[in-house]
Amino acid sequence: MADLSADIIQTARDKGLRIATAESCTGGMVSAALTDIAGSSAVFERGFVTYSNQAKIDLLGVSPETLAAFGAVSNEVAREMALGAKTRAGVEMAVSITGIAGPGGSAHKPEGRVCFGLASPAGVAVEQVDFGPLGRANVRIAARDYALRLLHHAISQSD
DSSP states (O other), rough: HHHHHHHHHHHHHHHHHEEEEEEEETHHHHHHHHHTSSSSSTTTEEEEOSHHHHHHHHHHHOOHHHHHOOOOHHHHHHHHHHHHHHHHOOSEEEEEEOOOOOOBBBBSSBEEEEEEEEEEEEEEEEEEEEEEOOOHHHHHHHHHHHHHHHHHHHHHOOO
8 A cells, every 4th residue: 555655645746735534443544554655744734533423523523413313434424524624624635434343333334334535625525335344454454445545536536
């Protein structure tokens, strides 16, 4: 993922875009992957690690009503997390991740389910991916990599 992270940083620099992250189940892994790259400070503004619901509310402005209605692992919360990170950090791009790394889950929200948000000048897009019960570490790695690919695609496609 180092090559992908380096390409994200270089492309964002070339396009004058700044980045923020809002992470729950990955606990800062996307931020770490980006800041592992020398020169990332030119484009990486900040990362929010909002593991608890209260942190999502306090730091990102996620609505308590949204959390109550849909739960933390939902496209609706991923949307609000991404938008909150973009707005509060004052950046052009923000990616969010909220999911169930495991162990555990339920029939309704199984282990390995992760919701992603991407806020950009074009708006906010969300998607849900079911990675399956890969084990906690592997779900977190898969979610990190998926978020980096989302971010890369969005930055590459931006004007």
